[in-house]
Amino acid sequence: MSLKLGVIGTGAIGQDHIRRCMQTLSGARVSAVNDINPDSAAGAVEKYAPAARIVVDPHQLIASDEVDAVLVTSWGPSHEEFVLGAIRVGKYVFCEKPLATTAEGCRRIVEAEMKHGKRLVQVGFMRPYDTGYRALKAVLDSGRIGDPLMLHCAHRNPRVGKNYSTDMAITDTLIHELDVLRWLLNDDYVSAQVVFPRHSPKALPHLRDPQIVLLETAKGTRIDVEIFVNCQYGYDIQCEVVGELGIAKLPEPSAVLLRSQAARSEAILTDWKERFIAAYDVELQDFIGGVCEGRLRGPSSWSGYAAAVAADACVAAQGTGAVVPIKLPAQPGFYA
Amino acid sequence: MSLKLGVIGTGAIGQDHIRRCMQTLSGARVSAVNDINPDSAAGAVEKYAPAARIVVDPHQLIASDEVDAVLVTSWGPSHEEFVLGAIRVGKYVFCEKPLATTAEGCRRIVEAEMKHGKRLVQVGFMRPYDTGYRALKAVLDSGRIGDPLMLHCAHRNPRVGKNYSTDMAITDTLIHELDVLRWLLNDDYVSAQVVFPRHSPKALPHLRDPQIVLLETAKGTRIDVEIFVNCQYGYDIQCEVVGELGIAKLPEPSAVLLRSQAARSEAILTDWKERFIAAYDVELQDFIGGVCEGRLRGPSSWSGYAAAVAADACVAAQGTGAVVPIKLPAQPGFYA
Amino acid sequence: MSLKLGVIGTGAIGQDHIRRCMQTLSGARVSAVNDINPDSAAGAVEKYAPAARIVVDPHQLIASDEVDAVLVTSWGPSHEEFVLGAIRVGKYVFCEKPLATTAEGCRRIVEAEMKHGKRLVQVGFMRPYDTGYRALKAVLDSGRIGDPLMLHCAHRNPRVGKNYSTDMAITDTLIHELDVLRWLLNDDYVSAQVVFPRHSPKALPHLRDPQIVLLETAKGTRIDVEIFVNCQYGYDIQCEVVGELGIAKLPEPSAVLLRSQAARSEAILTDWKERFIAAYDVELQDFIGGVCEGRLRGPSSWSGYAAAVAADACVAAQGTGAVVPIKLPAQPGFYA
Amino acid sequence: MSLKLGVIGTGAIGQDHIRRCMQTLSGARVSAVNDINPDSAAGAVEKYAPAARIVVDPHQLIASDEVDAVLVTSWGPSHEEFVLGAIRVGKYVFCEKPLATTAEGCRRIVEAEMKHGKRLVQVGFMRPYDTGYRALKAVLDSGRIGDPLMLHCAHRNPRVGKNYSTDMAITDTLIHELDVLRWLLNDDYVSAQVVFPRHSPKALPHLRDPQIVLLETAKGTRIDVEIFVNCQYGYDIQCEVVGELGIAKLPEPSAVLLRSQAARSEAILTDWKERFIAAYDVELQDFIGGVCEGRLRGPSSWSGYAAAVAADACVAAQGTGAVVPIKLPAQPGFYA
Numbered sequence A, B, C, D: 001m002s003l004k005l006g007v008i009g010t011g012a013i014g015q016d017h018i019r020r021c022m023q024t025l026s027g028a029r030v031s032a033v034n035d036i037n038p039d040s041a042a043g044a045v046e047k048y049a050p051a052a053r054i055v056v057d058p059h060q061l062i063a064s065d066e067v068d069a070v071l072v073t074s075w076g077p078s079h080e081e082f083v084l085g086a087i088r089v090g091k092y093v094f095c096e097k098p099l100a101t102t103a104e105g106c107r108r109i110v111e112a113e114m115k116h117g118k119r120l121v122q123v124g125f126m127r128p129y130d131t132g133y134r135a136l137k138a139v140l141d142s143g144r145i146g147d148p149l150m151l152h153c154a155h156r157n158p159r160v161g162k163n164y165s166t167d168m169a170i171t172d173t174l175i176h177e178l179d180v181l182r183w184l185l186n187d188d189y190v191s192a193q194v195v196f197p198r199h200s201p202k203a204l205p206h207l208r209d210p211q212i213v214l215l216e217t218a219k220g221t222r223i224d225v226e227i228f229v230n231c232q233y234g235y236d237i238q239c240e241v242v243g244e245l246g247i248a249k250l251p252e253p254s255a256v257l258l259r260s261q262a263a264r265s266e267a268i269l270t271d272w273k274e275r276f277i278a279a280y281d282v283e284l285q286d287f288i289g290g291v292c293e294g295r296l297r298g299p300s301s302w303s304g305y306a307a308a309v310a311a312d313a314c315v316a317a318q319g320t321g322a323v324v325p326i327k328l329p330a331q332p333g334f335y336a
Helices: A012-023 A038-048 A058-063 A076-088 A103-116 A131-142 A168-185 A277-293 A301-320 B012-023 B038-048 B058-063 B076-088 B103-116 B131-142 B168-185 B277-293 B301-320 C012-023 C038-048 C058-063 C076-088 C103-116 C131-142 C168-185 C277-293 C301-320 D012-023 D038-048 D058-063 D076-088 D103-116 D131-142 D168-185 D277-293 D301-320
Strands: A003-008 A028-034 A069-072 A092-095 A121-123 A148-156 A189-195 A211-217 A222-228 A236-243 A246-249 A257-260 A263-267 B003-008 B028-034 B069-072 B092-096 B121-124 B148-156 B189-195 B211-217 B222-228 B236-243 B246-249 B257-260 B263-267 C003-008 C028-034 C069-072 C092-095 C121-123 C148-156 C189-195 C211-217 C222-228 C236-243 C246-249 C257-260 C263-267 D003-008 D028-034 D069-072 D092-095 D121-123 D148-156 D189-195 D211-217 D222-228 D236-243 D246-249 D257-260 D263-267
Touching: A003 A012, A003 A058, A003 A277, A012 A028, A012 A038, A012 A277, A028 A038, A028 A058, A058 A076, A069 A076, A076 A092, A076 A103, A076 A121, A092 A277, A103 A301, A121 A301, A131 A168, A131 A236, A131 A246, A148 A168, A148 D222, A168 A211, A168 A222, A168 A236, A168 A301, A189 A301, A211 A301, A222 D148, B003 B012, B003 B058, B003 B277, B012 B028, B012 B038, B012 B277, B028 B038, B028 B058, B058 B076, B069 B076, B076 B092, B076 B103, B076 B121, B092 B277, B103 B301, B121 B277, B121 B301, B131 B168, B131 B236, B131 B246, B148 B168, B148 C222, B168 B211, B168 B222, B168 B236, B168 B301, B189 B301, B211 B301, B222 C148, C003 C012, C003 C058, C003 C277, C012 C028, C012 C038, C012 C277, C028 C038, C028 C058, C058 C076, C069 C076, C076 C092, C076 C103, C076 C121, C092 C277, C103 C301, C121 C301, C131 C168, C131 C236, C131 C246, C148 C168, C168 C211, C168 C222, C168 C236, C168 C301, C189 C301, C211 C301, D003 D012, D003 D058, D003 D277, D012 D028, D012 D038, D012 D277, D028 D038, D028 D058, D058 D076, D069 D076, D076 D092, D076 D103, D076 D121, D092 D277, D103 D301, D121 D301, D131 D168, D131 D236, D131 D246, D148 D168, D168 D211, D168 D222, D168 D236, D168 D301, D189 D301, D211 D301
Parallel strands: A003 A028, A003 A069, A069 A092, A092 A121, A148 A222, B003 B028, B003 B069, B069 B092, B092 B121, B148 B222, C003 C028, C003 C069, C069 C092, C092 C121, C148 C222, D003 D028, D003 D069, D069 D092, D092 D121, D148 D222
Antiparallel strands: A148 A236, A189 A211, A211 A222, A236 A246, A246 B257, A257 A263, A257 B246, A263 C263, B148 B236, B189 B211, B211 B222, B236 B246, B257 B263, B263 D263, C148 C236, C189 C211, C211 C222, C236 C246, C246 D257, C257 C263, C257 D246, D148 D236, D189 D211, D211 D222, D236 D246, D257 D263
């Protein structure tokens, strides 16, 4: 009776989703697994889904009768191909971010899905499933602070590796804000500007860190997002919405209040994986539920496309220092 | 492959557990349902577990081949009979609190289980599964605040119905602290005293509200618990552990920080059902996991017995105002 | 034009008050100084009040034409004598705590003052002048939390010297709560009980630390005060009032919120002298203002007497473990 | 022995300073008072300083033997004249903000003071005297968060009158941040940009509210200041410094923590006059102390000049939307 899932890609996130489906979530099981590296697929199956079949060809997995829906957790550049493949056979597909590595790729998925005539794709943006963001949105939607006028946000990591480049502050880091703030505000971005504060001595020389991204929305709301990926002290996500009547702030993760050594203190997480860990469960459970009911509710391929368009503009703005317009076509009614 | 659960009792908590097993948790399904009221059983089955069989005789349900383990969520006075019934046939059983309505009844279950030779019973105390209490215990166990010397606790409800009586402040309300603090401290109670502050005008005349219960443990730790079930403002659980080096406090549920109308504020829950809602999921998932591995880890029947013995002393202390000793036999190695 | 103050006693607190009058407060100056040790008096005068006269005989100082009002900051056992001396010549007198070392001594001062026919004495209880306690009292008086039913308090010091004895937890430490809570609640104590948690390994063997004092008031309000003078982590004063409609808590001293090293933290003071430092200024300025207007408003000798009576009962309760009644005569209208 | 102050201007702030000198501060008294409206001067004298002389000609007051130092609290456009007058006769002068209504005016004062050869002028910027800002600066100076990289600030008022115009958001409101942040960072501004979020429906149509001012300093630190003068909910000043190792945030004013009506809450001030009320006392006491010691320590005329130059650039940036350079000459050693 349970939904049969085929998983393409058994790296860290892929294995995590397999474990999640088999040990935590309700209503689904992993029936088929593929990875470009067959040993990796075999390891994941042995560890979490002994009854699942290893399928060498990903498109065969997509087409298989043993697969009701597909999870794409492979290498980013392969996402577009597999998502388009799933759409082609009319199967639901959950695709980890990025939906595609270019806005054009996202656009192709949007068009294929619309041509198919029904939403089949959910993108792995998990923040809209976080209880904190949901509580924040509930306050906004309640009207208690009136219409939002400004957002002050921060995305901070303790440190990054040497392969992390200045543009990845947009495409890997800010991308989460680009998605979740759009959802939070029910609004679209119209321009971006990036300013660079003095370089943190803790950041490698090639990386401009921190950065501040200034966004403007169609309704005129102004957003500033501090991106600081060598902040040392913790993984810290901040989001404060200033409305016409008051201010609402994303909850801090709850923590024991300690009084010791001349300080009142609460721990801050240092590992990003823990920050939204519960949201991953809710996200995938919602995908499973959506598939079973035949109606997906999570981030759509349009959301993936919108985030990609905005990210492109932010990267351009990094280069020029000027205000760069963000031109997103009107959202088709199909995605309303 | 999934664990087959038989549920006895389809009141609010029973239905909630059926829904939980069928829609949220992994690895189990409800296969058989019983209620003293067949219509109630039928309604629950229709709503949440259409494939489950309705069994009119609860002992037949316990014995059924279609039932791997039993959930007892019936009327309190029937718990002992059904738990003993499950032990008799050697099946795992999860029993909502109270394990039995008397300490003697709990004792009989302990003895039957020990005679059986293996832990089969988990009691439905959910607080040890709450992430807040777990984080608090982690701080204690880390040694950061040294040995605990004092605990300051509060258990507050906005209001109670007219059937709520003074002793229920112990048997229905304090019972949760009696269980969780014993677990938190890894210690046993040795005495209880109850003092009554001035009567709240918001409490009905027959009910002594608020109350303060003073407990002493074997290690000499002193605990005060304020019980205030007509506090009006919210459902609020407080627990502060004063150690030799510092203080650790149970986290507040996380909430949006609002700045509006001349105040910074965070919402306090008003419905007790929401406060530990996630803990119920973790609790029952842990029972399912424990059954599958053949080793229960949650609150044991000894925990149920210990809480009942302490509760009896507290009720006696309500009557006399004096310090009442709490005499619990040494914990058998069986339950270590 | 400014008020001429004579100071008896030039120890730490005496010098501090001289400095305060000369450098910080408005409307008064120190004109005469006495100490049992003439070198100490000379040092204080040289440092803070070069124009002041050193008077060898304290009673001569009290009687001097150059002294409008007296500050008694000498050794505790001498307070009664000097306060009575000031009353005898009809001069206003500010006396550091204790007003007298026994309740009987306080009583003699009360009687002398009433016989004189006008309030002349202010006792150096500074907490009612603290902005935090004042804000707390304002909330209580506003009715926002209804009538107070319970108070949960703590008085914690990082550590104490080896001369600090178990009874000093009452007479030196709790004495501040005994005064300020009576003022806060506008109520009198009727009984006391003391319970001793396990001994903190950080406390010297002769000292019972921590202690919990349980007080009951005439209106039935129940108060618990944790006294923990080797708490290690800081000087920390807590006071939480549970009312019939809500709870109000003494503000924490304001501090920079720091995010660093995986924690959000705010500093806790470690030196008691800093905690109420501003209150000392307000207290003495109010005495000066009261003298100038001919009407004292601060803690009266009756307050000093009431605190002493309560302290005696608490010390007795330390010894017996039982509930000890607190018998204070009705407050004379003279002190209303 | 006490310092004799002459006050020019007896409006609200002038009267407040007279009261402060006569009733709260130590070491000074108001000996002479002037106002363009003699009745106002007479009223202030009668109310707070009955022994002071009313002087009709302000320059006569400045020159008078009965005046050791001058407080200028008159109408803004007259400040420059009176400050220059005080410098001419070599008297210390405390001037409420603005030091002059133009940067050129400030510059003339700077030059006159340098020509005189000694600091005589203190400008009435009170925030550097606020305990919160001082605590924040102490954290910065301790090195605990490393060098500052970014500042996120807000200056919010509940509402403003109809005479408040868009440029006043800079000259009346932001001016305080322009002064205090320069002091906090020990750095100078090099550019300004202003962005306008959507218009708050609560602001009058002629007023652009809110605004966000983006500043860059010589060291490359980036500052964003939200100015929102119709925020409705309270008077709220925020300042968060992001350093290379951590973050430090200006303390919130301390407030009673209330639990009532399903919320934990702390009051936010609504009247700006209360926010820095204690800082005004410290500021003026420091001026008095500085005069007595012959060495002023508070905000100098150079600070007033620097704030004026930055304000001019911000107003220009409001008009163009572009990044406007801020060109301040190097600070003369005279002011180091």
